Amino acid sequence: MPDTKKSQPHIEILQTNLLRWFDKSKRDLPFRRTRDPYFIWISEIMAQQTQIDTLIPYYNRFITNFPTVFSLAQATEDAVIKAWEGLGYYSRARNLHQAARLIVSDYQGRIPDTLAELIKLPGIGPYTGGAIASIAFNQKVSAVDGNVLRVISRYCNSFADIGHAKTKKQITGWLDSILPDAAGDFNEALMELGALICLPKNPTCLICPIRSGCQSDATGTTGQLPVKVKKQKQITKQVEVGIIKQNGRLFFIRRPEVGLLSGMWSFPITETAVGSGQDIKKKLRENFPELSEPIFIGTSRHLFSHIIWEMSVYGFDLDKLVCEAVATRYLVSDQAESQSDYQFKSLSEVDDLALPIAFSKLLALLTDF
Ligand code: SF4
Incomplete structure (x- = not known):
């Protein structure tokens, strides 16, 4: 100065x-x-x-x-x-x-x-x-x-x-x-x-x-001017998204209280090196052993300030399962801790959720699912 x-x-x-x-x-x-x-x-x-x-x-x-x-x-x-x-x-x-x-x-x-x-x-x-x-x-x-x-x-x-x-x-x-x-x-x-x-x-x-x-x-x-030394570059991450459907309703969980999109509603996800659907299937099967094979739905990309998500989206149809049984099993997972941390919503009810854009834009991919 x-x-x-x-x-x-x-x-x-x-x-x-x-x-x-x-x-x-x-x-x-x-x-x-x-x-x-x-x-x-x-x-x-x-x-x-x-x-x-x-x-x-x-x-x-x-x-x-x-x-x-x-x-x-x-x-x-x-x-x-x-x-x-x-x-x-x-x-x-x-x-x-x-x-x-x-x-x-x-x-x-x-x-x-x-x-x-x-x-x-x-x-x-x-x-x-x-x-x-x-x-x-x-x-x-x-x-x-x-x-x-x-x-x-x-x-x-x-x-x-x-x-x-x-x-x-x-x-x-x-x-x-x-x-x-x-x-x-x-x-x-x-x-x-x-x-x-x-x-x-x-x-x-x-x-x-x-x-x-x-x-x-x-x-x-x-x-x-001004002089600004560049900081770390954006990191690209492969993310698998699992969309679970039952009776026309979709399954949402609340994200953990710390980290990216903390406390917000999301579909279950995994970070993966490959993006073939196997990681999200493996993770969901820990709680939902009856899960069918994943159906590939599509891909999407979302930019955060320092991270880029390359999302591969997979669908799982649970129509033969009982909703409450599924939800209860999900409680043992590390992503949901109480009933207020998961819910099924129909597409018309999704507006009630504060769903981050990274996930809400995936809804457009679901027309044939
Ligand atoms: S303050 Fe900025 S806009 Fe104004 S003369 Fe200086 S460099 Fe140019």
């Missing part, structure tokens, strides 16, 4: 030009028409892994379902997950739900107004806490996300690795030291500039309101 004295003129340009531009050019978003911390919180959690323009319909649906922190706290987890459907990264919804319950039980429904208190809540880290504290409560704290790291790295011509915690800490500290009184607007303006003008590729420097102070523009290094 720049030496404070040398950078003084740049700081003034950053503060003044950015706020003036934001005032005139900011996008009109539903959560920008309010300072209600509940709505700011929901929007910030959604924005963590979703583009702002994309999340608007999801935001509207979510706050229609849960207009207050009390309604969110009182809802069932399945209802919250259902309202989150389509946004992915479901741990965000689960954390929102838990945090809402804590806010009601420990804070009488009042959302904390300081960064220190906010980051004690599930799902709220320094960025989200800073955004809520500054935007909803006008606290003088920064909110540093990927957009902000990019803008500041370029503005200050910094070649420090933005994937490194130390760099983030330095940028956060520097921003905290230069925040104007309108800290919430300033934080939003930095994010907005990163989203609209100082883009990852091909930033539109010609129309940038802070160009006159930008050190990477002056030295021609914008294309090299």
